[in-house]
Amino acid sequence: MDTQTSPDITSRDRAQSWFYSDEVKDHFFHPRNFMTDDMVAAYRDASMGMVGSPACGDMMKVWIVVDPNTTQITDLKWQTFGCASAIASTSMMSAIVTENGGMTLDRARQLRPQDIMERLGGLPNRKIHCSVLGDKALRAAINDFYRRTNQHEKIEIEHGRIIDPVLKVTDKDIEEAVLDGAITLEAVQAKTKVGTGDPSCIPEVEQLIRFYREKFFGADQA
Amino acid sequence: MRPYFDRMYGNPSSFHAEGLAAQRAVLDARTRVASILNSRPDEVIFTSGGTESDNIAITGVIRAHRERGTHVITTAIEHHAVLEQLERLAKRGEVELTILPVDAYGMVDRKSVEKAITEQTVLISIMHANNEIGTIQPIADIGRAILAYRKAHDTVYPLFHTDACQTAGALDIDVTKLHVDLLSLSAQKFYGPKGVGVLYARRGLKIEPLVVGGGQERGLRAGTENVPGIIGLATALELAHAEREKENTRLIALRDRLITGLLKLPKARLNGHPTERLPNNANVSFLDVEGEAMILYLDAKGIRVSTGSACASTSLDPSHVILATGLSYEAAHGSIRFTLGHATTKEDVMYVIKQMPVILKLLRSISPVRLDMAHFSETPAKKKSSQI
Numbered sequence: 001m002d003t004q005t006s007p008d009i010t011s012r013d014r015a016q017s018w019f020y021s022d023e024v025k026d027h028f029f030h031p032r033n034f035m036t037d038d039m040v041a042a043y044r045d046a047s048m049g050m051v052g053s054p055a056c057g058d059m060m061k062v063w064i065v066v067d068p069n070t071t072q073i074t075d076l077k078w079q080t081f082g083c084a085s086a087i088a089s090t091s092m093m094s095a096i097v098t099e100n101g102g103m104t105l106d107r108a109r110q111l112r113p114q115d116i117m118e119r120l121g122g123l124p125n126r127k128i129h130c131s132v133l134g135d136k137a138l139r140a141a142i143n144d145f146y147r148r149t150n151q152h153e154k155i156e157i158e159h160g161r162i163i164d165p166v167l168k169v170t171d172k173d174i175e176e177a178v179l180d181g182a183i184t185l186e187a188v189q190a191k192t193k194v195g196t197g198d199p200s201c202i203p204e205v206e207q208l209i210r211f212y213r214e215k216f217f218g219a220d221q222a
Numbered sequence: 223m224r225p226y227f228d229r230m231y232g233n234p235s236s237f238h239a240e241g242l243a244a245q246r247a248v249l250d251a252r253t254r255v256a257s258i259l260n261s262r263p264d265e266v267i268f269t270s271g272g273t274e275s276d277n278i279a280i281t282g283v284i285r286a287h288r289e290r291g292t293h294v295i296t297t298a299i300e301h302h303a304v305l306e307q308l309e310r311l312a313k314r315g316e317v318e319l320t321i322l323p324v325d326a327y328g329m330v331d332r333k334s335v336e337k338a339i340t341e342q343t344v345l346i347s348i349m350h351a352n353n354e355i356g357t358i359q360p361i362a363d364i365g366r367a368i369l370a371y372r373k374a375h376d377t378v379y380p381l382f383h384t385d386a387c388q389t390a391g392a393l394d395i396d397v398t399k400l401h402v403d404l405l406s407l408s409a410q411k412f413y414g415p416k417g418v419g420v421l422y423a424r425r426g427l428k429i430e431p432l433v434v435g436g437g438q439e440r441g442l443r444a445g446t447e448n449v450p451g452i453i454g455l456a457t458a459l460e461l462a463h464a465e466r467e468k469e470n471t472r473l474i475a476l477r478d479r480l481i482t483g484l485l486k487l488p489k490a491r492l493n494g495h496p497t498e499r500l501p502n503n504a505n506v507s508f509l510d511v512e513g514e515a516m517i518l519y520l521d522a523k524g525i526r527v528s529t530g531s532a533c534a535s536t537s538l539d540p541s542h543v544i545l546a547t548g549l550s551y552e553a554a555h556g557s558i559r560f561t562l563g564h565a566t567t568k569e570d571v572m573y574v575i576k577q578m579p580v581i582l583k584l585l586r587s588i589s590p591v592r593l594d595m596a597h598f599s600e601t602p603a604k605k606k607s608s609q610i
Binding site for chain 1: 513531550588590593
């Protein structure tokens with residue numbers, strides 16, 4: 001057994017900032033567009049997406065109201081169980097999606113965590129994984145809209161592409177590992193065991209690590 | 223303490239007048255600490271803090287006694303200063319480790335300790351009280367059981383270590399009453415300076431030093447002594463120890479008032495033991511809200527607390543202590559630890575009781591999670607010990 005330990009006192013002196021930007025604090029202490037229980041009934045017909053679980057420490061629900069003619073998202077409400085980054089990034093996402101009359105569904109599908117993070121003025125590195133659920137919940141809500149309007153051909157299921165055929169590790173698994181802070185091959189292998197059965201995939205794994213590392217943490221990170 | 227930063231700058235190892243003055247001051251501090259431990263002065267080893275004391279007591283002792291056996295017993299709720307090194311030693315094959323479970327209050331069962339002892343057991347390490355949930359362990363009882371085992375088997379093993387970082391200055395740490403061979407404490411836990419601690423190590427106990435050099439501290443911890451820190455530690459310990467009964471009565475009243483107030487809030491549960499508990503510790507889990515979000519809202523109101531949520535630590539898992547008591551991940555993510563101290567007043571406690579429901583209400587209104595109280599008792603505490 002590998003006992004998991006979570007220090008209650010941990011050195012912050014690891015060249016990683018723990019401080020939140022003013023924008024994060026603003027959205028955390030003054031969240032926009034969240035759904036209160038007394039509003040839920042009024043959004044019964046809205047499309048809804050949900051990701052995460054309370055056991056993982058993060059869970060999000062997103063409701064969207066779509067103009068069927070323009071496919072613009074005219075209203076977005078959300079609920080989040082999670083830390084400051086999770087709450088602030090869902091709040092910021094709701095602002096981005098509904099500003100200027102609302103994003104079209106196609107545009108909203110392309111919204112990425114780094115777009116939200118950029119508007120938040122950045123997040124501490126190890127908090128980035130808390131911010132990736134918002135756009136996932138949004139894409140689930142968009143699928144729900146197409147389901148409700150019988151446009152099944154437009155539903156997009158997010159598949160991972162298998163990188164390691166032996167251990168069935170996908171590019172999504174590697175993305176998750178990098179988001180959790182594994183930015184070297186050894187660290188990713190410690191999390192996913194990728195390439196330990198079939199080392200021939202390792203060059204591609206290294207390429208993916210580099211790609212996600214730059215995507216989430218910027219090119220200058222070691 | 224202050225003059226020893228500059229005016230009395232001598233090195234205790236030097237033979238000149240300033241050196242001797244420093245040496246005398248360190249010896250005086252050692253004697254004062256020894257009188258509180260009810261030990262002999264030469265059994266007091268000054269270190270850089272609780273973590274180093276734990277490292278000498280565990281790695282140093284295990285390495286010095288490996289000829290005799292490699293089995294070590296500890297518990298699932300120890301501080302990382304203990305658990306991390308034991309797990310590392312286990313991974314390297316230096317020890318076989320038994321990690322004992324705790325009950326729903328975070329209490330270790332004396333009988334489970336007795337049952338786990340084998341002929342190979344060289345060391346047992348159990349903390350005096352837990353830093354996160356405050357549960358006070360029956361160290362004296364366990365100590366007596368270990369003595370009985372030694373007597374029955376005509377052996378000096380297993381050795382017994384307790385991490386008393388949370389209790390020094392607050393509870394009785396008389397080593398002859400606790401029946402321990404090794405005890406760690408840290409000055410910062412009783413308002414002493416940071417970066418200085420003590421390891422009590424029974425006279426004659428073989429320990430392999432981790433830091434070697436000039437042979438200071440019985441050769442167990444080389445390096446020039448932190449003279450001002452050591453003097454500060456001794457004085458702080460004396461002060462805390464002298465006031466502890468009066469201060470504990472005051473803190474327990476405040477603590478229980480705080481706990482009662484918090485448990486009146488919806489979907490709240492006390493973590494740790496209701497009475498066998500550190501006077502300064504209140505740890506409560508709230509369902510449907512996440513700990514880091516709560517501590518930041520509390521911080522904005524001037525209330526400084528900590529959480530067992532994964533989001534506030536560098537790992538992705540919530541507190542190993544709270545999980546060990548059998549609480550679900552969901553409830554562990556929503557745990558908050560309040561620590562009271564000298565400066566805490568009744569007004570402070572009332573202020574927390576007033577602010578907490580406002581914060582909970584807001585965060586719960588944002589949260590999509592609606593767990594019921596059954597969630598607190600869904601997972602029974604792990605009853606089995608684990609072997610590494």
